[in-house]
Amino acid sequence: MNPTVLFILGATLLTCVLVVLGVQAYAAGHAQRAALIERLSASGAPEPTGRGRRFRGLDRRLRRTRLGRRIEVKLATTGLELTPGEFLVYMLGSVAAVWLLAASLLAPFFGPVAGLIGLWAANAFLNWQRARRTERFINQLPELSRILANATQAGLALRTAIGIAAEELEAPAGEELSRVADRLAVGHSIEESLGELTERLPSRELVVLVSTLVLSARAGGAIVGSLRNLTVTLEQRKETRREIRTQLSQVTVTAYLVPGIGLGSLLLVNQMMPGALDRMTGAFLGQTAVVVALAMFTVGFVLIRRLSKIDV
Structure with a gap:
């Protein structure tokens, strides 16, 4: 028999064997997953859910x-349900869209500039999301301190109080x-576990609360009285931060209005004189002026934001 035919038959047979093994492995894995879900449902645990992840290979x-x-x-500090791969793909897609939009509406020169601004905006979005989550956590600290104080006064251990x-x-x-x-359930110390919490959500209020809990767990003492006093202090700081944020809201709007005026001016000039931005950015002097x-x-944006930032 022709060696080529033998090679083709052997390769076909090997492929069929691999397909059968793959189907069996898939069926076994599917059966194991179904059995696991059935055991979890029987024990009262919630069925594992969650959206399917995209771009797993890239991730x-x-x-x-x-x-x-x-x-x-x-991403871990922002609370967003995104993987690094998903965030990278979405960020690059947004940058490409902004690049094309700026190049078509203004001039080709503004495409790379808009792309750089898009990269900065993606990082700024993560920082803003982290600050927003930290702010929400700080607003919950008085209630957290109150719950810990009540649980500790009832005679519960600090680990149990944190779980409650x-x-x-x-x-x-x-x-x-x-x-x-x-x-804590897998054996880590209170100091180490709470220290990681302060790294994820850095704030002065949280550092004070964690220091109080760690010192009380390490050296003992009147933890209930300390938490009661800390609850009152956190409530006062919460009200103070809210008043400062309200008074500085106009300055914050001004900071974002300054670059908005510049962008609006460019659009207005290009609308009144079509092609003006193309001619302006076609020369080195015009490009330098734009930069x-x-x-x-x-x-101006950075200075206004720095001047309006008050640490309490």
């Missing part, structure tokens, strides 16, 4: 890089305390 490769690890750490607070509080405090309770103007708007 696995990205997590091995330094950039992927940085994105993963930032995780069940009673809403997100983000409930989610973060659940992580702390899980780490200097953008730099000045950026400096």
